[in-house]
Amino acid sequence: MEKKTEKTQSGRFEVAFNRIHRCLKDMVKDAGSDAFVELLNSGYKNHSIIRKYKNELYQFAKLRNAIVHEKVDMDYYIAEPHKSVVKRIEEIAAHFEKPPLAMGVASSPVFYYYDDALLKDVLKAINKFEFTRFPIYDQSNEYKGLLTSSDIIRWMAKQLTSNVISLENVKVRELLRDNKKYYVDFVAEDTSFYEVEELFDSYHIKDKKLQAVILTENGKSDSRPKGIITPWDLLDPDPTTD
Template identity: 75%
Template sequence: MEKKAEQTQSGQFEVAFNRIHRCLKDMVKDAHNDSFVELLNVGQKSHSIIRKYKDELYQFARLRNAIVHEKVDVDYYIAEPHIKVVRRIEYIATNFEKPPLAIAISSAPVFYYYEDAYLKDVLKAINKFDFTRFPIYDKNYQYIGLLTASDIIRWMAKEMTSNVISLGNVRVRDLLNNNKEYYVDFIKGTTNLYEVEEMFDQYHAQDKKLQAVILSEDGTSNSKPKAILTPWDLLDPEPNG
Protein backbone atom coordinates (compact mmCIF):
# COMPACT_ATOMS: atom_id res chain seq x y z
CA MET A 1 0.00 0.00 0.00
CA GLU A 2 2.87 2.38 0.82
CA LYS A 3 4.51 1.84 -2.56
CA LYS A 4 1.22 2.55 -4.33
CA ALA A 5 0.81 5.85 -2.46
CA GLU A 6 4.33 6.89 -3.41
CA GLN A 7 3.70 6.01 -7.05
CA THR A 8 0.58 8.17 -6.95
CA GLN A 9 2.57 11.16 -5.63
CA SER A 10 5.09 10.87 -8.44
CA GLY A 11 2.31 10.52 -10.96
CA GLN A 12 0.51 13.56 -9.55
CA PHE A 13 3.70 15.57 -9.72
CA GLU A 14 4.26 14.64 -13.36
CA VAL A 15 0.67 15.47 -14.29
CA ALA A 16 0.90 18.90 -12.63
CA PHE A 17 4.27 19.54 -14.28
CA ASN A 18 2.79 18.74 -17.69
CA ARG A 19 -0.15 21.08 -16.99
CA ILE A 20 2.29 23.93 -16.39
CA HIS A 21 4.31 22.96 -19.45
CA ARG A 22 1.20 23.18 -21.64
CA CYS A 23 0.43 26.63 -20.26
CA LEU A 24 3.99 27.79 -20.96
CA LYS A 25 3.71 26.62 -24.57
CA ASP A 26 0.51 28.63 -24.98
CA MET A 27 1.97 31.74 -23.34
CA VAL A 28 5.48 31.89 -24.81
CA LYS A 29 5.61 32.10 -28.60
CA ASP A 30 9.15 33.37 -29.25
CA ALA A 31 11.21 30.61 -27.65
CA HIS A 32 13.77 28.66 -29.69
CA ASN A 33 12.13 25.40 -28.65
CA ASP A 34 9.39 24.04 -26.39
CA SER A 35 11.63 22.74 -23.63
CA PHE A 36 10.39 23.65 -20.16
CA VAL A 37 13.53 25.55 -19.16
CA GLU A 38 13.74 27.43 -22.48
CA LEU A 39 10.13 28.56 -22.08
CA LEU A 40 10.94 29.77 -18.56
CA ASN A 41 14.03 31.65 -19.71
CA VAL A 42 12.19 33.46 -22.48
CA GLY A 43 8.78 33.82 -20.86
CA GLN A 44 9.91 35.44 -17.63
CA LYS A 45 10.81 38.59 -19.56
CA SER A 46 7.19 39.36 -20.39
CA HIS A 47 5.01 37.32 -18.06
CA SER A 48 4.61 38.25 -14.42
CA ILE A 49 3.28 34.84 -13.41
CA ILE A 50 6.41 33.14 -14.73
CA ARG A 51 8.65 35.56 -12.85
CA LYS A 52 6.62 34.95 -9.71
CA TYR A 53 7.21 31.20 -9.68
CA LYS A 54 10.37 30.85 -11.79
CA ASP A 55 12.71 29.78 -8.97
CA GLU A 56 10.36 26.99 -7.91
CA LEU A 57 9.71 25.99 -11.52
CA TYR A 58 13.43 25.59 -12.21
CA GLN A 59 13.62 23.32 -9.16
CA PHE A 60 10.59 21.39 -10.34
CA ALA A 61 12.23 20.90 -13.75
CA ARG A 62 15.26 19.32 -12.11
CA LEU A 63 13.07 17.14 -9.90
CA ARG A 64 10.96 16.10 -12.86
CA ASN A 65 14.09 15.00 -14.75
CA ALA A 66 15.19 12.94 -11.78
CA ILE A 67 11.79 11.31 -11.51
CA VAL A 68 11.48 10.51 -15.21
CA HIS A 69 15.07 9.29 -15.64
CA GLU A 70 14.76 6.98 -12.67
CA LYS A 71 11.39 5.66 -13.76
CA VAL A 72 11.80 1.89 -14.13
CA ASP A 73 8.31 1.08 -15.38
CA VAL A 74 5.20 2.82 -16.64
CA ASP A 75 3.80 3.40 -13.16
CA TYR A 76 6.85 2.73 -11.03
CA TYR A 77 9.13 5.54 -9.83
CA ILE A 78 12.28 5.40 -7.73
CA ALA A 79 12.60 9.12 -7.02
CA GLU A 80 9.62 10.38 -5.04
CA PRO A 81 8.57 13.97 -4.32
CA HIS A 82 7.36 14.95 -0.88
CA ILE A 83 3.60 15.37 -0.58
CA LYS A 84 4.10 19.10 0.16
CA VAL A 85 5.97 19.47 -3.13
CA VAL A 86 3.14 17.75 -4.96
CA ARG A 87 0.56 20.04 -3.39
CA ARG A 88 2.68 23.08 -4.23
CA ILE A 89 3.14 22.25 -7.90
CA GLU A 90 -0.58 21.44 -8.19
CA TYR A 91 -1.39 24.85 -6.69
CA ILE A 92 0.94 26.61 -9.14
CA ALA A 93 -0.50 24.64 -12.06
CA THR A 94 -3.97 25.82 -11.09
CA ASN A 95 -2.72 29.42 -10.98
CA PHE A 96 -1.34 29.06 -14.50
CA GLU A 97 -4.54 27.51 -15.84
CA LYS A 98 -6.90 29.84 -14.02
CA PRO A 99 -5.11 32.93 -12.67
CA PRO A 100 -6.93 34.77 -9.87
CA LEU A 101 -8.85 37.83 -11.01
CA ALA A 102 -7.43 41.21 -10.07
CA ILE A 103 -10.68 42.11 -8.33
CA ALA A 104 -9.93 39.41 -5.74
CA ILE A 105 -7.35 41.67 -4.07
CA SER A 106 -8.79 45.06 -4.99
CA SER A 107 -10.57 47.53 -2.76
CA ALA A 108 -14.24 47.33 -3.64
CA PRO A 109 -16.40 49.24 -3.79
CA VAL A 110 -14.10 52.12 -4.68
CA PHE A 111 -14.60 55.51 -3.01
CA TYR A 112 -14.84 58.02 -5.84
CA TYR A 113 -16.11 61.60 -5.94
CA TYR A 114 -17.50 64.06 -8.43
CA GLU A 115 -15.42 67.15 -9.06
CA ASP A 116 -17.97 69.36 -7.30
CA ALA A 117 -17.97 67.24 -4.11
CA TYR A 118 -16.97 68.92 -0.87
CA LEU A 119 -13.50 68.29 0.47
CA LYS A 120 -14.90 67.75 3.97
CA ASP A 121 -16.70 64.63 2.71
CA VAL A 122 -13.43 63.21 1.39
CA LEU A 123 -11.82 63.88 4.76
CA LYS A 124 -14.60 61.93 6.47
CA ALA A 125 -13.84 58.93 4.25
CA ILE A 126 -10.13 59.15 5.03
CA ASN A 127 -10.87 59.28 8.75
CA LYS A 128 -13.36 56.41 8.70
CA PHE A 129 -11.87 54.01 6.15
CA ASP A 130 -8.20 54.96 6.00
CA PHE A 131 -8.24 55.20 2.18
CA THR A 132 -5.64 57.46 0.57
CA ARG A 133 -6.51 57.54 -3.16
CA PHE A 134 -9.78 58.80 -4.63
CA PRO A 135 -10.68 58.83 -8.34
CA ILE A 136 -12.49 62.00 -9.37
CA TYR A 137 -15.18 62.04 -12.11
CA ASP A 138 -17.55 64.39 -13.80
CA LYS A 139 -21.29 63.72 -13.88
CA ASN A 140 -20.91 61.55 -16.99
CA TYR A 141 -18.43 59.25 -15.26
CA GLN A 142 -15.53 60.60 -17.26
CA TYR A 143 -12.37 60.22 -15.19
CA ILE A 144 -10.75 63.56 -14.38
CA GLY A 145 -7.92 62.80 -12.01
CA LEU A 146 -6.73 61.16 -8.82
CA LEU A 147 -6.88 62.92 -5.47
CA THR A 148 -4.58 61.58 -2.76
CA ALA A 149 -4.30 62.19 0.95
CA SER A 150 -0.85 63.68 0.31
CA ASP A 151 -2.39 66.22 -2.07
CA ILE A 152 -4.85 67.27 0.62
CA ILE A 153 -2.11 67.70 3.21
CA ARG A 154 0.01 69.81 0.83
CA TRP A 155 -3.02 71.95 -0.06
CA MET A 156 -3.81 72.50 3.62
CA ALA A 157 -0.24 73.51 4.33
CA LYS A 158 -0.40 76.16 1.62
CA GLU A 159 -3.83 77.43 2.62
CA MET A 160 -3.20 77.64 6.35
CA THR A 161 -3.38 81.19 7.71
CA SER A 162 -3.41 82.04 11.39
CA ASN A 163 -3.54 78.29 12.12
CA VAL A 164 -7.06 78.14 10.66
CA ILE A 165 -8.37 76.55 7.47
CA SER A 166 -11.97 77.03 6.37
CA LEU A 167 -13.22 73.87 4.63
CA GLY A 168 -16.91 74.65 4.47
CA ASN A 169 -17.06 75.60 0.79
CA VAL A 170 -13.93 73.90 -0.55
CA ARG A 171 -14.66 71.61 -3.49
CA VAL A 172 -12.59 68.73 -4.81
CA ARG A 173 -12.00 70.63 -8.05
CA ASP A 174 -10.18 73.32 -6.05
CA LEU A 175 -7.48 70.80 -5.21
CA LEU A 176 -7.32 69.24 -8.66
CA ASN A 177 -6.59 72.53 -10.42
CA ASN A 178 -3.02 72.59 -9.14
CA ASN A 179 -2.70 68.86 -8.71
CA LYS A 180 0.11 67.03 -10.49
CA GLU A 181 -0.89 64.37 -12.97
CA TYR A 182 -0.82 60.82 -11.66
CA TYR A 183 -0.48 57.74 -13.82
CA VAL A 184 -3.68 55.71 -13.62
CA ASP A 185 -4.84 52.86 -15.84
CA PHE A 186 -8.12 51.00 -16.32
CA ILE A 187 -9.11 47.34 -16.58
CA LYS A 188 -12.16 45.13 -17.00
CA GLY A 189 -13.51 42.72 -14.41
CA THR A 190 -12.07 39.79 -16.38
CA THR A 191 -8.48 41.03 -16.05
CA ASN A 192 -6.37 38.68 -13.96
CA LEU A 193 -3.92 39.57 -11.23
CA TYR A 194 -0.80 38.81 -13.27
CA GLU A 195 -1.93 41.05 -16.12
CA VAL A 196 -2.20 43.89 -13.61
CA GLU A 197 1.27 43.12 -12.27
CA GLU A 198 2.52 43.38 -15.85
CA MET A 199 0.94 46.83 -16.14
CA PHE A 200 2.79 48.05 -13.05
CA ASP A 201 6.04 46.54 -14.35
CA GLN A 202 5.64 48.17 -17.78
CA TYR A 203 5.14 51.61 -16.25
CA HIS A 204 8.14 51.05 -13.99
CA ALA A 205 10.26 50.10 -17.02
CA GLN A 206 9.42 53.54 -18.44
CA ASP A 207 10.41 55.27 -15.18
CA LYS A 208 6.77 56.00 -14.45
CA LYS A 209 4.95 55.20 -11.22
CA LEU A 210 1.50 53.75 -11.75
CA GLN A 211 -0.47 55.04 -8.77
CA ALA A 212 -3.61 52.99 -9.26
CA VAL A 213 -5.47 50.65 -11.57
CA ILE A 214 -9.22 51.23 -11.67
CA LEU A 215 -11.59 48.42 -12.55
CA SER A 216 -14.53 50.01 -14.36
CA GLU A 217 -17.71 48.67 -15.88
CA ASP A 218 -16.28 48.49 -19.40
CA GLY A 219 -12.57 48.82 -18.69
CA THR A 220 -12.28 52.44 -19.84
CA SER A 221 -11.85 55.83 -18.20
CA ASN A 222 -15.40 56.93 -18.99
CA SER A 223 -17.44 54.34 -17.14
CA LYS A 224 -18.42 53.85 -13.52
CA PRO A 225 -15.57 52.62 -11.29
CA LYS A 226 -16.16 49.37 -9.41
CA ALA A 227 -12.83 48.68 -7.68
CA ILE A 228 -9.32 50.06 -7.34
CA LEU A 229 -5.90 48.46 -6.98
CA THR A 230 -2.78 50.19 -5.72
CA PRO A 231 0.84 48.98 -5.45
CA TRP A 232 0.11 48.06 -1.83
CA ASP A 233 -2.55 45.58 -2.93
CA LEU A 234 0.05 43.63 -4.90
CA LEU A 235 2.16 42.91 -1.83
CA ASP A 236 0.07 39.85 -0.97
CA PRO A 237 2.25 37.02 -2.33
CA GLU A 238 -0.40 34.34 -2.53
CA PRO A 239 -3.91 35.63 -3.26
CA ASN A 240 -6.57 32.94 -2.87
CA GLY A 241 -3.92 30.47 -1.78
Protein backbone atom coordinates (compact mmCIF):
# COMPACT_ATOMS: atom_id res chain seq x y z
CA MET A 1 0.00 0.00 0.00
CA GLU A 2 1.54 3.31 -1.12
CA LYS A 3 2.03 5.87 1.60
CA LYS A 4 0.35 9.23 1.10
CA THR A 5 2.71 12.20 1.27
CA GLU A 6 0.17 15.02 0.95
CA LYS A 7 -1.48 16.43 4.04
CA THR A 8 -4.62 14.31 4.51
CA GLN A 9 -7.90 15.41 6.05
CA SER A 10 -7.06 13.15 8.97
CA GLY A 11 -3.69 14.81 9.38
CA ARG A 12 -5.28 18.26 9.41
CA PHE A 13 -7.89 17.03 11.88
CA GLU A 14 -5.22 15.67 14.24
CA VAL A 15 -3.19 18.89 14.06
CA ALA A 16 -6.26 21.00 14.92
CA PHE A 17 -7.24 18.60 17.70
CA ASN A 18 -3.76 18.89 19.22
CA ARG A 19 -3.96 22.70 19.03
CA ILE A 20 -7.17 22.63 21.08
CA HIS A 21 -5.64 20.11 23.48
CA ARG A 22 -2.70 22.44 24.14
CA CYS A 23 -5.06 25.33 24.84
CA LEU A 24 -7.08 23.20 27.24
CA LYS A 25 -3.96 22.21 29.16
CA ASP A 26 -2.97 25.87 29.50
CA MET A 27 -6.49 26.87 30.50
CA VAL A 28 -7.54 24.13 32.95
CA LYS A 29 -5.20 23.73 35.90
CA ASP A 30 -7.28 21.65 38.34
CA ALA A 31 -7.99 18.58 36.20
CA GLY A 32 -7.09 15.12 37.43
CA SER A 33 -5.04 14.52 34.28
CA ASP A 34 -4.14 16.11 30.96
CA ALA A 35 -6.45 13.78 29.06
CA PHE A 36 -8.61 15.71 26.60
CA VAL A 37 -11.99 14.58 27.96
CA GLU A 38 -10.83 15.04 31.55
CA LEU A 39 -9.91 18.64 30.74
CA LEU A 40 -13.35 19.19 29.23
CA ASN A 41 -15.09 17.72 32.27
CA SER A 42 -13.05 19.85 34.67
CA GLY A 43 -12.99 23.07 32.71
CA TYR A 44 -16.48 23.62 31.37
CA LYS A 45 -17.85 25.05 34.63
CA ASN A 46 -15.31 27.88 34.72
CA HIS A 47 -14.69 28.57 31.05
CA SER A 48 -17.49 29.70 28.79
CA ILE A 49 -15.51 28.91 25.63
CA ILE A 50 -15.40 25.25 26.71
CA ARG A 51 -19.13 25.29 27.45
CA LYS A 52 -19.80 26.77 24.02
CA TYR A 53 -18.03 23.96 22.15
CA LYS A 54 -18.26 21.15 24.73
CA ASN A 55 -20.63 18.85 22.83
CA GLU A 56 -18.68 19.18 19.59
CA LEU A 57 -15.38 18.62 21.37
CA TYR A 58 -16.66 15.39 22.93
CA GLN A 59 -17.55 14.15 19.46
CA PHE A 60 -14.20 15.25 18.10
CA ALA A 61 -12.47 13.30 20.89
CA LYS A 62 -14.30 10.13 19.84
CA LEU A 63 -13.44 10.72 16.19
CA ARG A 64 -9.83 11.44 17.02
CA ASN A 65 -9.50 8.16 18.91
CA ALA A 66 -11.00 6.26 16.01
CA ILE A 67 -8.67 7.93 13.51
CA VAL A 68 -5.50 7.54 15.55
CA HIS A 69 -6.19 3.91 16.48
CA GLU A 70 -6.64 3.09 12.81
CA LYS A 71 -3.45 4.85 11.74
CA VAL A 72 -1.18 2.54 9.73
CA ASP A 73 1.98 4.57 10.24
CA MET A 74 3.03 8.15 10.92
CA ASP A 75 1.70 9.48 7.62
CA TYR A 76 -1.11 7.16 6.62
CA TYR A 77 -4.64 6.95 7.98
CA ILE A 78 -7.33 4.47 7.00
CA ALA A 79 -10.23 6.69 8.16
CA GLU A 80 -10.73 10.14 6.72
CA PRO A 81 -13.09 12.74 8.32
CA HIS A 82 -15.35 14.81 6.08
CA LYS A 83 -13.95 18.14 4.89
CA SER A 84 -16.70 20.01 6.74
CA VAL A 85 -15.62 18.36 10.02
CA VAL A 86 -12.01 19.34 9.43
CA LYS A 87 -13.02 22.90 8.63
CA ARG A 88 -15.10 23.09 11.80
CA ILE A 89 -12.41 21.80 14.16
CA GLU A 90 -9.89 24.19 12.60
CA GLU A 91 -12.30 27.07 13.20
CA ILE A 92 -12.73 26.05 16.84
CA ALA A 93 -8.96 25.67 17.27
CA ALA A 94 -8.53 29.24 15.99
CA HIS A 95 -11.14 30.47 18.49
CA PHE A 96 -9.30 28.78 21.36
CA GLU A 97 -5.95 30.21 20.31
CA LYS A 98 -7.31 33.69 19.62
CA PRO A 99 -10.75 34.20 21.20
CA PRO A 100 -12.91 36.99 19.75
CA LEU A 101 -12.63 40.28 21.60
CA ALA A 102 -15.44 41.63 23.72
CA MET A 103 -15.19 44.89 21.79
CA GLY A 104 -16.60 42.98 18.84
CA VAL A 105 -20.05 42.85 20.49
CA ALA A 106 -19.82 45.97 22.66
CA SER A 107 -21.81 49.10 21.94
CA SER A 108 -19.31 51.72 20.84
CA PRO A 109 -18.86 54.62 21.15
CA VAL A 110 -20.24 54.88 24.67
CA PHE A 111 -22.58 57.73 25.53
CA TYR A 112 -21.47 58.77 28.99
CA TYR A 113 -22.09 61.94 30.95
CA TYR A 114 -20.65 63.94 33.78
CA ASP A 115 -22.88 64.31 36.78
CA ASP A 116 -23.43 68.00 36.09
CA ALA A 117 -24.82 67.30 32.61
CA LEU A 118 -28.41 68.28 31.90
CA LEU A 119 -31.03 65.56 31.92
CA LYS A 120 -32.58 66.92 28.72
CA ASP A 121 -29.32 66.14 26.88
CA VAL A 122 -29.54 62.52 28.01
CA LEU A 123 -33.14 62.40 26.78
CA LYS A 124 -32.01 63.63 23.37
CA ALA A 125 -29.54 60.74 23.16
CA ILE A 126 -32.24 58.23 24.12
CA ASN A 127 -34.56 59.63 21.46
CA LYS A 128 -31.92 59.66 18.72
CA PHE A 129 -29.92 56.51 19.44
CA GLU A 130 -32.25 54.42 21.63
CA PHE A 131 -29.51 53.76 24.19
CA THR A 132 -30.80 52.81 27.64
CA ARG A 133 -27.74 52.81 29.92
CA PHE A 134 -25.38 55.70 30.56
CA PRO A 135 -22.23 55.63 32.74
CA ILE A 136 -21.97 58.78 34.85
CA TYR A 137 -18.67 60.36 36.01
CA ASP A 138 -17.68 63.32 38.10
CA GLN A 139 -15.29 66.05 36.99
CA SER A 140 -12.35 63.99 38.25
CA ASN A 141 -13.39 61.17 35.88
CA GLU A 142 -14.38 59.00 38.82
CA TYR A 143 -17.22 56.63 37.97
CA LYS A 144 -20.32 57.58 39.97
CA GLY A 145 -23.01 55.21 38.78
CA LEU A 146 -25.16 53.93 35.95
CA LEU A 147 -28.18 55.89 34.80
CA THR A 148 -30.83 53.88 32.96
CA SER A 149 -33.89 54.89 31.00
CA SER A 150 -36.01 53.13 33.64
CA ASP A 151 -34.48 55.39 36.30
CA ILE A 152 -35.45 58.43 34.27
CA ILE A 153 -39.03 57.23 33.86
CA ARG A 154 -39.36 56.57 37.60
CA TRP A 155 -37.90 59.99 38.41
CA MET A 156 -40.32 61.67 36.02
CA ALA A 157 -43.26 59.84 37.58
CA LYS A 158 -42.29 61.24 40.98
CA GLN A 159 -41.91 64.75 39.59
CA LEU A 160 -45.23 64.83 37.78
CA THR A 161 -47.33 67.74 39.02
CA SER A 162 -50.49 68.92 37.26
CA ASN A 163 -49.44 66.88 34.23
CA VAL A 164 -46.30 68.99 33.84
CA ILE A 165 -42.67 68.00 34.37
CA SER A 166 -40.08 70.75 34.39
CA LEU A 167 -36.70 69.61 33.03
CA GLU A 168 -35.11 73.04 32.94
CA ASN A 169 -31.69 72.94 34.63
CA VAL A 170 -32.24 69.41 36.00
CA LYS A 171 -28.84 67.79 36.25
CA VAL A 172 -27.97 64.11 36.08
CA ARG A 173 -26.64 64.05 39.64
CA GLU A 174 -30.17 64.72 40.92
CA LEU A 175 -31.30 61.36 39.53
CA LEU A 176 -28.34 59.52 41.03
CA ARG A 177 -29.05 60.64 44.58
CA ASP A 178 -31.81 58.13 45.20
CA ASN A 179 -30.69 55.72 42.53
CA LYS A 180 -30.21 52.14 43.61
CA LYS A 181 -26.73 50.70 43.28
CA TYR A 182 -26.32 48.84 40.02
CA TYR A 183 -23.63 46.22 39.63
CA VAL A 184 -21.18 47.38 36.97
CA ASP A 185 -17.72 46.01 36.26
CA PHE A 186 -14.75 47.21 34.22
CA VAL A 187 -12.39 45.31 31.94
CA ALA A 188 -9.63 46.24 29.50
CA GLU A 189 -10.58 46.74 25.87
CA ASP A 190 -8.49 43.72 24.80
CA THR A 191 -10.52 41.35 27.02
CA SER A 192 -12.01 38.36 25.19
CA PHE A 193 -15.73 37.91 24.74
CA TYR A 194 -15.61 34.65 26.71
CA GLU A 195 -13.95 36.34 29.69
CA VAL A 196 -16.81 38.84 29.80
CA GLU A 197 -19.31 35.98 29.64
CA GLU A 198 -17.57 34.39 32.62
CA LEU A 199 -17.77 37.71 34.47
CA PHE A 200 -21.54 37.84 33.99
CA ASP A 201 -21.77 34.21 35.10
CA SER A 202 -19.75 34.90 38.26
CA TYR A 203 -22.24 37.58 39.33
CA HIS A 204 -25.17 35.30 38.52
CA ILE A 205 -23.72 32.57 40.73
CA LYS A 206 -23.65 35.11 43.58
CA ASP A 207 -27.31 35.93 42.85
CA LYS A 208 -26.36 39.40 41.64
CA LYS A 209 -27.36 40.96 38.34
CA LEU A 210 -24.50 42.57 36.47
CA GLN A 211 -26.10 45.43 34.54
CA ALA A 212 -23.13 46.29 32.37
CA VAL A 213 -19.46 45.68 31.70
CA ILE A 214 -17.60 48.82 30.65
CA LEU A 215 -14.50 48.41 28.52
CA THR A 216 -11.70 50.92 28.97
CA GLU A 217 -8.13 51.09 27.73
CA ASN A 218 -6.67 49.71 30.97
CA GLY A 219 -9.74 48.19 32.64
CA LYS A 220 -9.91 50.87 35.34
CA SER A 221 -13.04 52.80 36.27
CA ASP A 222 -11.39 56.22 35.92
CA SER A 223 -10.42 55.60 32.29
CA ARG A 224 -12.58 56.79 29.38
CA PRO A 225 -15.16 54.14 28.40
CA LYS A 226 -14.62 52.70 24.92
CA GLY A 227 -17.39 50.11 24.87
CA ILE A 228 -20.23 48.80 26.98
CA ILE A 229 -21.74 45.32 27.12
CA THR A 230 -25.12 44.55 28.64
CA PRO A 231 -26.81 41.17 29.19
CA TRP A 232 -28.68 41.69 25.90
CA ASP A 233 -25.39 41.71 23.99
CA LEU A 234 -24.65 38.18 25.21
CA LEU A 235 -27.68 36.85 23.38
CA ASP A 236 -25.70 36.85 20.12
CA PRO A 237 -25.39 33.11 19.39
CA ASP A 238 -21.93 33.45 17.88
CA PRO A 239 -19.72 36.49 18.52
CA THR A 240 -17.24 35.27 15.91
CA THR A 241 -19.58 35.84 12.98
CA ASP A 242 -19.92 39.15 11.17
